[in-house]
Amino acid sequence: MKTHQGSCHCGAVRYAATFDLADGTLRCNCSICTKKRWWGATMPRSRFVLLQGEDALTDYTFGRHVERHRFCRHCGVQPFIFTTSPTHGDFVIVNVATLDDVSDEELAAAPVRYVDGRHDDWQTPPAVTSHL
Helix, strand or coil: CEEEEEECCCCCCEEEEEECHHHCEEEECCHHHHHHCCCEEEEEHHHEEEEECHHHEEEECCCCCCCEEEEECCCCCCCEEEEEECCCEEEEEEEHHHECCCCHHHHHHCCEEEEEHHHCECCCCCCCCCCC
């Protein structure tokens, strides 16, 4: 496990998140993840620290309004999502593409788990994943 540093494009928002890329990442086919081409890494909220930029963040929620999609209001990049679930409690999903301290090789080696968020089936991958 490593504490990674991440940020939005303009640098107004910076965070630290402790997790292991080798534990896997997540790609989802729900409407917002598909449009954003989201690539996430999940961890308990206790392993995430916002270092700067709370005042630069804005939220977007939809559907069940459980996930707080956080965006930098200056550059539009979404570095992370705050959410909760009955089985996992409070957790954070960081946008792997916003990590500042990982190499292309580390990203390429990170395992990816696909989930069918479009049908709220988080245990089964969708039939088609090549576009995600």
